[in-house]
Every structure is written in structure tokens, then in C-alpha cells.
Amino acid sequence: xxNFDLTLIDWSRAQFALTAxxxxxxxxxxxxxxxxxxxxxxxxxxTGDPEWKKITKFWMTLFGINFAIGxxxxxxxxxxxxxxxxxYSWFVGDIFGAPLAIxxxxxxxxxxxxxxxxxxxxxxxxxxxHLTATWLTAIGSNLSALWILVANGWMQxxxxxxxxxxxxxxxxxxxxxxxxxxxxVNKFLHTIFSxxxxxxIFVVGISAWFLLKKKEILFAKRSIVVAAIFGLxxxxxxxxxxxxxxxxxxxxQPMKFASMEGLYHGTTNAPLVAFGILKDAPTIENPEKxxxxxxxxxxGMLSYMANLKFDSFVPGIYDLVHGNVDQGIISYSEKINRGxxxxxxxxxxxxxxxxxxxVLIDSLRSNFENKEWMEGYFNYFGxxxxxxxxxxxxxxxxxxYSFHIMVxxxxxxxxxFIIVLFFVMKDTLAGKRWLLWIALWTxxxxxxASESGWIIAEMGRQPWVIxxxxxxxxxxSNIDSNSVIITFWLFFAVFTALLxxxxxxxxxxxxxxxxxxxx
Amino acid sequence: MFETLDYSILQHxxxxxxxxxGALLVFLLFVQGGQTLIYTVAKSxxxxxxxxxxxxxKWEFTFTTLVTFGGxxxxxxPLFYSTSFGGAYWVWMIILFAFIVQAVSYQYRxxxxxxxxxxxxxxxxxxxxxxxxxxxxxxxATFFTGSGFHIDDxxxxxxxxxxxxxxxxLDFTRYATFINLSLGLAVFFxxxxxxxxxxxxxxxxxxxxxxxxxxxxxxAIPFLVFFLxxxxxxxxxxGFAVNPDTKEVFMEPNKYLHNLLxxxxxxxxxxxxxxxxxxxxxxxxxxxxxxxxxxxWISGIGTVFTVFGLLLIAGYNNTAYYPSYSDLQSSIxxxxxxxxxYTLVAMSYVSLMVPFVLAxxxxxxxxxxxxxxxxxxxxxxxxxx
Numbered sequence: 001x002x003n004f005d006l007t008l009i010d011w012s013r014a015q016f017a018l019t020a021x022x023x024x025x026x027x028x029x030x031x032x033x034x035x036x037x038x039x040x041x042x043x044x045x046x047t048g049d050p051e052w053k054k055i056t057k058f059w060m061t062l063f064g065i066n067f068a069i070g071x072x073x074x075x076x077x078x079x080x081x082x083x084x085x086x087x088y089s090w091f092v093g094d095i096f097g098a099p100l101a102i103x104x105x106x107x108x109x110x111x112x113x114x115x116x117x118x119x120x121x122x123x124x125x126x127x128x129x130h131l132t133a134t135w136l137t138a139i140g141s142n143l144s145a146l147w148i149l150v151a152n153g154w155m156q157x158x159x160x161x162x163x164x165x166x167x168x169x170x171x172x173x174x175x176x177x178x179x180x181x182x183x184x185v186n187k188f189l190h191t192i193f194s195x196x197x198x199x200x201i202f203v204v205g206i207s208a209w210f211l212l213k214k215k216e217i218l219f220a221k222r223s224i225v226v227a228a229i230f231g232l233x234x235x236x237x238x239x240x241x242x243x244x245x246x247x248x249x250x251x252x253q254p255m256k257f258a259s260m261e262g263l264y265h266g267t268t269n270a271p272l273v274a275f276g277i278l279k280d281a282p283t284i285e286n287p288e289k290x291x292x293x294x295x296x297x298x299x300g301m302l303s304y305m306a307n308l309k310f311d312s313f314v315p316g317i318y319d320l321v322h323g324n325v326d327q328g329i330i331s332y333s334e335k336i337n338r339g340x341x342x343x344x345x346x347x348x349x350x351x352x353x354x355x356x357x358x359v360l361i362d363s364l365r366s367n368f369e370n371k372e373w374m375e376g377y378f379n380y381f382g383x384x385x386x387x388x389x390x391x392x393x394x395x396x397x398x399x400x401y402s403f404h405i406m407v408x409x410x411x412x413x414x415x416x417f418i419i420v421l422f423f424v425m426k427d428t429l430a431g432k433r434w435l436l437w438i439a440l441w442t443x444x445x446x447x448x449a450s451e452s453g454w455i456i457a458e459m460g461r462q463p464w465v466i467x468x469x470x471x472x473x474x475x476x477s478n479i480d481s482n483s484v485i486i487t488f489w490l491f492f493a494v495f496t497a498l499l500x501x502x503x504x505x506x507x508x509x510x511x512x513x514x515x516x517x518x519x
Numbered sequence: 520m521f522e523t524l525d526y527s528i529l530q531h532x533x534x535x536x537x538x539x540x541g542a543l544l545v546f547l548l549f550v551q552g553g554q555t556l557i558y559t560v561a562k563s564x565x566x567x568x569x570x571x572x573x574x575x576x577k578w579e580f581t582f583t584t585l586v587t588f589g590g591x592x593x594x595x596x597p598l599f600y601s602t603s604f605g606g607a608y609w610v611w612m613i614i615l616f617a618f619i620v621q622a623v624s625y626q627y628r629x630x631x632x633x634x635x636x637x638x639x640x641x642x643x644x645x646x647x648x649x650x651x652x653x654x655x656x657x658x659x660a661t662f663f664t665g666s667g668f669h670i671d672d673x674x675x676x677x678x679x680x681x682x683x684x685x686x687x688x689l690d691f692t693r694y695a696t697f698i699n700l701s702l703g704l705a706v707f708f709x710x711x712x713x714x715x716x717x718x719x720x721x722x723x724x725x726x727x728x729x730x731x732x733x734x735x736x737x738x739a740i741p742f743l744v745f746f747l748x749x750x751x752x753x754x755x756x757x758g759f760a761v762n763p764d765t766k767e768v769f770m771e772p773n774k775y776l777h778n779l780l781x782x783x784x785x786x787x788x789x790x791x792x793x794x795x796x797x798x799x800x801x802x803x804x805x806x807x808x809x810x811x812x813x814x815x816w817i818s819g820i821g822t823v824f825t826v827f828g829l830l831l832i833a834g835y836n837n838t839a840y841y842p843s844y845s846d847l848q849s850s851i852x853x854x855x856x857x858x859x860x861y862t863l864v865a866m867s868y869v870s871l872m873v874p875f876v877l878a879x880x881x882x883x884x885x886x887x888x889x890x891x892x893x894x895x896x897x898x899x900x901x902x903x904x
Contacts, residue, residue: 072620072622081600082601082603085605086602089605091674101866105872108583108587109880168674169674171859171862479605501633504632505630
């Protein structure tokens with residue numbers, strides 16, 4: 001590895017992880033509860049029943065408390081690309097900046113304009129206009145997620161661009177390829193649907209508390225019906241989009257896919273580890289070391305997940321690192337060599353430009369216009385920054401456990417919604433105190449599952465900031481690490497204080513209940 | 520449609536869009552200005568509540584405009600984004616912290632059990648009000664006076680000072696620091712002027728209106744002093760010019776004065792803006808019964824014109840808009856910092872949505888502000904800050 005300031009890189013990553021994880025504590029609830037609010041208000045609009053207005057206003061108050069801190073933690077993420085990842089920003093601003101700008105123009109304004117009407121417009125605009133504003137707030141916040149996830153999807157699977165040797169950066173050549181990037185589409189759908197589950201868990205959990213306290217029974221029951229149906233529908237949708245996502249990852253990020261399953265040695269009929277405890281990872285010296293202390297497998301399922309064929313081959317971590325001739329997989333060492341060829345060619349091109357050597361300029365430039373050369377060499381540009389192929393493996397235990405926590409909890413949430421709805425239909429839910437307690441304590445699990453999803457997405461693709469093109473270590477700004485350490489702790493202190501405030505305010509509002517109008 | 524346009528026209532178009540967003544942002548900083556007045560224009564709890572509530576219905580516009588401004592610059596001029604944000608690290612971090620604490624303060628201030636206490640959230644609002652206006656104004660001044668950085672041939676930025684941008688407001692050995700700070704303070708006082716006009720427009724309360732009227736004058740005077748100091752200075756200093764053929768950056772005496780004179784439309788726009796700002800203030804002050812409500816719109820639109828004009832003279836007419844005084848050739852121009860033509864074209868289509876966005880903002884603004892805030896509403900309305 002070349003000389004990089006590892007302290008700076010680690011703290012910059014830590015800061016981004018801290019701010020992103022904090023931000024993600026609040027976003028999924030916003031994405032989902034805005035639709036739940038819109039549904040509740042629609043029922044109020046249709047029936048005119050004031051109880052539904054009371055229900056809507058109560059959840060709206062909780063949404064407002066959550067939304068404020070979501071906005072507070074969100075602003076830093078956009079600007080952090082510039083402040084802490086300026087080399088990345090310059091390198092890909094041509095592509096990555098566009099979705100962020102569109103988010104601002106299209107989505108964020110819609111959200112922030114109509115949210116004001118939603119909160120303050122009850123006595124100022126007509127019922128119909130207010131309802132429209134509530135729906136537009138929901139649509140605006142989800143559109144906002146669309147553009148952010150398009151940007152993130154591009155980092156996972158860079159498409160729709162071409163390298164320009166004159167500017168030494170990637171430039172967009174097909175906007176729609178970026179927008180409809182399979183990684184982005186799957187990521188968007190999987191992320192918003194799973195966020196809807198979290199919002200449903202939130203509403204069911206708090207409503208369960210009211211039932212346990214034998215307060216606001218009608219309010220609680222109605223809230224549970226809306227949220228549990230909503231949650232169940234999107235649990236099913238989340239499974240479908242998760243399945244699609246896994247297939248997409250197996251193609252564009254096979255190393256992440258292998259890490260998610262702790263699969264060191266590739267095989268046909270690869271089994272899916274339904275549950276497992278990792279042991280020490282196999283090493284180069286001892287590649288056959290036992291990798292699991294314990295595991296429950298579903299035979300052939302991983303192959304099916306990746307290729308829809310039970311007998312297909314799924315490459316393991318070592319197939320990718322060392323190559324697999326039979327499967328036509330190039331080793332990382334070879335990719336490093338090819339990346340070096342691409343990087344040296346770019347350096348020579350830059351020198352030729354300075355020297356004004358027209359013949360050399362033309363001959364070097366032709367490489368960048370040659371599709372085969374670009375695919376054979378330039379596509380591995382990012383590998384040139386590594387010297388040890390083992391540095392290109394993500395943290396397997398974190399990726400593996402995050403994935404399994406997410407999937408297991410996803411299954412559990414669906415079961416919970418079914419059981420809750422079953423007792424709702426029998427009208428015996430209020431008496432099932434054990435189930436109400438479970439529903440209440442499922443709330444933190446919803447957050448755990450949601451954060452785990454992001455940990456897989458972001459930790460699983462390390463050491464890349466843009467898959468295969470740009471290693472994370474080359475993306476950082478040239479700042480002294482002390483500045484980043486200071487801002488890290490400032491963020492930690494401020495966000496933690498605000499989180500405590502948010503939770504305390506929310507608990508108080510829940511205790512006050514819906515009758516007080518939220519204040 | 521946009522595909523047929525020349526690359527240079529697209530670069531100018533996008534610079535203008537960013538300048539317009541910047542200009543709108545300065546106007547919307549009235550929210551920040553208002554936050555610094557909550558202890559002076561209001562004397563009782565109820566009056567303070569009224570001020571915070573009328574501002575609280577608009578704070579998200581300012582916030583969103585800032586985010587969009589950042590996103591639009593990222594997309595259209597990524598080298599500026601990476602250089603300024605990655606370089607002037609501490610300036611941007613302090614600005615961002617000021618916005619982080621603002622975002623929660625409206626919602627949390629008056630809620631029971633809010634952990635930090637009402638006073639803390641009010642101090643957050645004041646902190647945001649001072650920092651956002653002074654720092655953003657000072658940062659914009661560096662478009663004229665420059666910063667110390669160089670960019671290598673892989674476009675990586677190296678900032679000269681370990682103070683990471685703070686030196687531009689604190690290094691008093693350089694005369695440019697005074698110019699920078701003068702714009703920062705001008706924006707601060709302007710935001711308070713606009714806030715008073717906004718209070719007069721949206722609040723129906725005699726004492727508040729009287730104090731806002733007085734405060735309008737008290738802030739207009741320092742605004743004018745600092746703004747004139749800034750303006751005279753930038754018209755007199757050497758500016759960062761770009762040779763259109765070689766793209767070489769060089770110092771040109773009175774460059775910004777030349778830019779104004781060589782771009783008559785910008786000159787007219789700028790002068791019109793200044794006149795409107797003054798007119799809004801003077802009419803609201805001297806003919807309060809008839810004109811106090813309209814002041815925010817006249818001075819507000821004037822602010823947009825003035826700042827738009829200022830930003831155009833910083834970047835148009837072959838001028839480096841984010842110059843480096845320590846390495847002239849590292850200076851950022853609209854030519855060397857922009858995205859590719861394809862991206863600018865794609866983004867230009869997106870920009871066609873802006874009028875629709877403005878239209879629904881105006882519609883929603885009117886719907887929420889159709890009736891002035893009064894004491895009764897503070898007690899009746901279920902959702903207040």
C-alpha cells in the first residue's frame with residue numbers, strides 16, 4: 001500500500017460512519033410514518049370521524065420531533081463529501097453531485113414546503129388541501145431518498161460514465177443509466193420498504209403501550225390496524241427486493257456477497273448459512289482452517305439466490321483473491337498489475353501533455369478510447385493502490401453478522417405483524433399482554449435491523465469508496481487528522497445530546513397522549 | 520434544447536443558477552437575523568413565542584436553499600466544492616454546526632421534558648443567527664479577495680493555513696480580512712433589517728411592531744456602513760482576471776469595477792437591487808402605516824438582485840470566482856471547475872423545474888401566512904413552537 005495517513009483515513013471513516021448511523025436512526029421513521037399519516041388522514045377525510053383526526057395529529061407530533069433531528073443530522077452528510085472526502089468529490093462530482101442537486105430541487109423543497117402546511121395548516125387551508133400536503137410530504141421525503149440512493153447505488157456499481165484522461169475524472173455519459181442502475185433501483189426499493197416496516201413497528205409498539213396501560217383503547221387499536229397491515233405488506237415486499245438486491249450484489253460486488261455469507265471457498269450447490277457462529281478465518285498459511293464454530297445451512301440456497309440455479313457456482317473470498325482459472329476469475333494480484341498499467345498510462349499521458357508531444361499524446365490517448373483496453377486495464381485502476389491482495393477483503397465478521405441479524409429480524413417482524421393482525425381480527429389483542437410487551441420491545445430491534453442493512457452496504461464494500469475504481473484511502477481530504485478527531489468528538493457530543501433530548505421529548509409526548517393535542 | 524448550447528454558455532448558465540440560489544439564500548437569512556432579535560424585539564414570553572413561531576414557519580426554506588446551493592455547486596462545479604469545503608474545513612464545519620443546532624431548536628424549544636432547557640434552544644437559535652450570517656457573508660467576500668491554497672495536477676487541494684479558512688476572518692495583518700469581515704457584518708445587519716420587515720409583515724401586535732420599527736433603523740445604519748465599506752473596497756482593489764485565450768489568471772486593477780461597467784445589465788440589476796433594498800427600508804420606516812407590510816418584499820427582492828449582481832461580477836467576464844492569492848494559477852474559474860457538458864445539459868433540464876418549485880412555494884407561503892400571527896392564535900393553535 002502506498003503512503004497514506006492512516007490515522008486521517010480511519011478518523012474520517014469513523015466520522016462519516018458516526019454521522020450516517022445517527023442520521024439513519026431518524027430517516028426510516030420519516031420515510032414510513034409520513035405514509036402512515038397520509039393513510040390515517042385519508043380515512044379522516046373520507047369518514048369525517050374526529051377520532052381519526054386525533055390519531056393523525058398524535059402521530060404527526062411524534063413525526064415532527066423525529067423529523068427535526070433527522071434534518072439536523074442530515075445536513076452534515078451532504079457537505080461532508082466536500083469537507084472530508086474532497087478528493088472523492090472532485091473525482092466523481094460530475095456524476096455523484098447531480099442526484100444530490102436534484103434531491104434538493106425536486107424533493108427537499110417539496111417536503112419542507114408541504115410539511116409547514118401539514119403542521120400549521122389545519123385551521124388555515126381546506127381539508128382536501130391539507131390532505132394533499134400530507135401526501136406530498138410523504139412523497140417528497142421518499143423522493144429525497146430516491147436521489148440519495150441513486151447516488152449511493154452508483155458508488156456500489158458505477159455505471160453510465162466514461163473516464164476522461166484530460167480532466168482525469170469520470171464523467172457522466174448516460175443519465176438514465178445512472179438513474180436506472182440496477183444497484184440503485186434495488187437499493188431504493190429495499191431501503192424504503194424496510195423503512196416502512198420500521199415505521200410500522202414504531203406505531204404498533206407505542207400503541208401496544210397504550211393498550212398495556214389501558215388508555216386510549218380506540219386510538220391504539222385503530223393505529224395498530226393501519227400500521228400492522230402496512231408493515232405486513234411491506235415485509236413481503238422487502239423480502240422480494242432483498243432477494244433481488246442479493247442477486248445484484250452477487251454480480252457487481254461478489255466479494256461483499258461472499259463476506260455476507262462467510263464463504264471462503266467457492267462451490268457449486270453453495271449452501272446458505274441460515275444461522276452461524278464464525279470462528280477464526282482461514283489464512284493463507286492455513287486455508288482449510290474451520291471457518292464456523294456452528295452453522296445451520298440450507299443446501300444449494302446460496303447458489304439459487306445468486307443465479308436462480310441450485311447447481312451454479314458461487315465464488316468464495318479466496319476464489320476472488322487468488323483467482324479461479326476454471327471459473328474464469330482473475331486474481332487480485334493480476335488486477336493490481338492491470339490497474340498499475342492503467343495508472344502508469346495516465347501518468348505518461350499527463351507528462352506527454354506537459355511536454356506537448358503530439359504523437360505520444362495521440363497514442364496514449366487511444367488507449368482510453370479503446371473499449372477492450374478500458375475493460376481489460378482501466379476497470380482495475382483502483383487496484384493499483386494496493387500491494388497486498390488481502391487488503392482488499394472487507395471485515396468478514398461484521399458483514400456476516402450484520403447480514404444475518406437483518407435477515408433474521410426481517411423474518412421475525414413479518415411473523416409479528418401476522419400474529420398481531422390475527423388477534424386484531426379476533427378482537428382479543430388488548431388481552432394478550434405478552435404480545436403487547438413483545439410488540440413494545442420490538443421497537444429497538446427495528447432500528448437494529450435497519451442500521452445493520454447500512455453496515456452491510458457500506459462495510460461490505462470496503463476498501464472501496466467506488467467499487468473497483470477508487471479506494472476509500474485515496475478519497476479523503478488533505479486535512480490534519482487532529483481536526484477530524486476534534487470534529488468527530490464534537491459530532492458525537494452534539495448528536496448524542498440531541499438524541500437524548502429527542503427521546504425524552506418523545507416519551508413525554510407519548511405519556512401526554514393524543515387527547516392533549518400533542519402539547 | 521440545451522444540447523445545442525455551447526459549453527461556455529452552459530457554464531455561465533449554471534454559474535448564474537448557483538448565484539441565484541446564493542442570492543435567495545441571503546434573502547432567506549432573514550430567518551437567522553430574526554433569531555438574533557428574539558430578546559430585543561420581544562420583551563415577554565408571549566411576544567418571544569410569536570417571533571419564534573413566525574420565523575419557525577420559514578426556517579426550512581433557508582435550510583433547504585442552503586442544501587440545494589451545496590448540491591447544485593457540487594453537481595455543476597465540483598472542483599469548487601472539493602476545494603472550498605475540503606480546504607476551508609473549519610469555516611464550513613462551524614457553519615454546519617450552527618445549522619445542526621438550529622434544525623431542532625424550533626421543534627424542541629417549548630416541548631416539555633426537552634433535556635437541554637428552553638433557554639439553550641433559544642441560544643442555539645441566536646448562535647445560528649450570528650454564525651450563519653457573519654460566516655456566510657465573510658465566505659462570499661473571499662470570492663473577491665481570494666484564499667490561500669493550491670491545487671496539484673491531480674486536482675487535489677492543499678490549503679496554506681492550518682486555521683483552515685478561519686484565517687480569512689481573523690488574520691488582521693492582511694487588509695483583505697477587513698473587507699471579508701465587512702461583508703460578513705453587512706449580511707448580519709441586513710438579515711436583521713429584513714427580519715424586522717418580516718415581523719412587520721406577519722405579526723399583528725402593537726409593541727412588537729413598534730420595537731421592530733425602531734430596530735429596523737438601528738440595524739439599517741450599520742448595514743449601510745459595512746456594505747459601503749465593502750463595495751468601495753472591491754471596486755478599488757485589483758481583481759483576479761482570466762486571460763480568455765490562455766486561461767492564465769492575472770491581477771487586473773479595478774477588475775470588479777470594470778466588470779460592472781462592461782456588463783451593463785448586471786450594473787442595472789445591481790443598482791436596482793440596492794435602490795430597492797433602501798426603498799423598502801425607508802418607506803417602512805418613514806411611512807409605516809401604509810408601507811411597513813410591503814417592506815420585506817421590496818427589500819427582499821432588492822437583496823436578491825444585489826447579491827445576484829455581486830456574484831455575477833465575481834465570476835463572469837473572465838474572472839476567477841474562487842481565487843487563490845498564494846498561487847494565482849490554482850484559482851478557480853467557471854471554465855476549469857465545471858462538470859462535463861453532458862452533466863450540465865442533463866442538469867439544465869432539471870433546472871426547468873425551478874419555476875414550478877417557486878410557484879408552489881409561493882402558494883404554500885401565502886396559504887400559511889394569509890393571516891397575521893396574533894396573541895390569540897398562539898393560545899388556540901395546537902401546533903406551536
